[in-house]
Amino acid sequence: MLGYYLRLAFKSFRRTPGLTALMAGAIAFGIAACIVTLTVYHTMSGNPIWWKNDVLYAVTMDSWDPKGAYDAAHPQMAPDQLTYQDATYLYGSNIPRRKTLLTLVGGALSGAPDQSIPLSVLTEATTAGFFHMFDVPFEYGGPWNAVADSGPEPLIVLSREENDKLFGGADSVGRTILWNNLSFRIVGVLNRWYPQPKFYNLTGGGSGDFGRPADAYVPFRWDAILHRWPGGSMGCWGSGHIDTFEQLLNSECVWITLWVELPTAARRARFLDLMNAYWVQQHQQGRFQRPRNNHLWNVSQWLAIHGVVSSDSRLLLRLAFAFLAVCLINTVGILLAKFLRGASLSGIRRALGASRRQIFAQHLIEVALLSLVGSLLGLALGALGLLGVRAMYAHSYSDYGAAAHFDPHGILWALVLAALSTLLAGLYPAWRIGRVSPALYLKSQ
């Protein structure tokens, strides 16, 4: 029966090619708009490390100015980075299973073969734990070990793109390169890694929340030894002027992110106790004059409080849905008109013995076919749309463009949505045509 219905559906399409093309086109555009906005929205609201959501925690303590909050728009929030003294103290604890410190540093790489001028690179000064905690994939080699952290040893990890630029993508492990004019040995090269958003560093510094991760990674203590001023975002308060690096290390400037891995509730409780005890001690010495606000944030909470999903993307998503709704309502109307016009054919079929259900089924197959064509067209248009969005935003600083890359999940969602909604839209017309009494249409018109 299915083959017969399909043939009938094709015949019906051929009878009114213009109308069919119009319907398919309208559906396709509605779906394309939804694909573009849905992909961006999904990327922006995604949790790139969802499998570790409940074991990784960002640490915040409110060391800010008693006279005003860090973020006037969110006064109950502590700063999202820590001071040097707080970060290094808490990092010294043995309670977390793994832990890592992060800060962005500017720098230059030189000394690679065929390199004419130094390359400016965004460097993450971090610890070995970073690579294990965030499941960072390696193409060659691996991360340095904890011993290298304490040295610190002059070891460096390059991103895949940086390795491509400097060594043409070859295995560069073991070679030396100059980082800020100092000799460093390459211990690892990352594979493709582009978590969206860059959940571990949402301070907006560097390349933004959706920009590329760092180009190079060095052990954290190099930052202090080389007196490298923080290259990411930094917030300071207080009356002292900070001219030397020593002053920076002792100041109330926040420029370091601390992530800890606390897999059990017991460990979390102990770590929180440690933070609270430290707070009390520092408070008595005159620091931490704001209300106590020690917090551990898991990844999804961290993403939520940073408001990573831009309100614009949500607005455009809703607009796309409104457009799809109009297209679907339109489709219902056209299908209804089309089916009722062909009611005489259905009447003859009924007279020849077809049941109501069979008429309904036949028209539903036609709707399904239309939905399929429209969805496929919509997918193609949506892919074009995503390319277009990337092109439009290629030179902009907005996060919207960076998030508009092909995301199989987003596209799958959009397709499923489109197919289902078109099918639903066609249910009413198919049902209506099934209910008409055949005798009315067999009579002379």
Place this chain on the structure above:
Amino acid sequence: MSLDIRPLLSALRRSPTGAILVTLQVAITLAVLVNAAFLVSQRIAQLEQPTGLDTDNTFGIMLGGVSNKFNVARAESEDLAYLRSLPGVVAATVTVGIPLTGMGSWNSELWRQPGQRGTPVATNMMNGDSRSLLSTLDVPLIAGRNFRADEILPPSPGKESPAEIILTRALAQALFPHGDALGKTVYDSASNPLTVLGVARNFMGAVGGGGDVPRYHAALLPITPGQSGFYALLVRTQPGRRDEVLRIAQQHIGASHRDGVIGQTLTLAAAKDAFEADNRNKAVFLSVVTAFMLAVCCLGIFGLTTFNVGSRTRQIGTRRAVGARRRDIVAHFMVENALILTAGALLGSVLALAVSDWLTTDYGLPRLDLAYLLAGVIVLWVIGELAAWQPARRAASIPPSVATRTV
């Protein structure tokens, strides 16, 4: 000619489905059209704000030191001397960040009273020698004077702090709404007093696309930039010579510092483009989707009217046979369409206001100007009637003999 509404209403009552579907489409389209038009006009207004800078002929080079050996002050003066010696360069200066981008941006706050009392005013800091900075940016000083050479502090001034500040006019007005800011005192976040030495014409500082700092809030402090090891060179060239000067400068400066590296080179024109891209793209997206929606809605109206004409052929033929003129037939369908459009417009207006209310509360956008609602209703009404015109005219050409046919 009498316009009898009754046959219209009875026809609608018998098969309301088509009319309901079109009403819904019209309602949603109106709600979207009105709000989208309002949003687009907002964004266009933002795009039309002047930067206050000579974006065609200015570029910036962001530099950073790679080690402690980098002598920032010496590097800056070497670079400036080199740049000023190049033919085609009108002016060059060094500051903390590149305008229209967030690069090197340093944002802070100013208070009218010491001790951080009262509401602070957010501002972007562009430190450096105000004379060369303002002349490179091609921004005139409206009141007061520039810093003197001996008033400018080195990059790491130690215990000394600056005592003067130059504000843009918008910033001066925000701090002193009732009058002359010149000579008055403002306070920084460490409660250091700063005397307002001069007021410059408005220009956009190193603020990126978003941010909490109003676009024209910029201040100049007499400190040589480079404390963090980074500084931005800004160069204004003669018209047409920007690209060649940029190439030469980038080549020379990139190779001349052993302990420094160029982070970014950017023309203000490209920065302005990127700065505006977001607004422009959103406006384009909104306009395209709304236009498509209008098109789809018109199609729906066209389709419904055609269908109605097709299914009422006998009635039309009968009416013509008993004396109705072509005009009456056309009027019949146009009036029916008008009724549907009115219903859709009413529903759509309620929807539009609801959407606007939601946009205002959830997204912090300004309240919808009701003129847009009125204009939207009129536009949709006219377009909707036009969409039904052609099928209505075709109906009018149905011959009266149809009434007597049996097939």
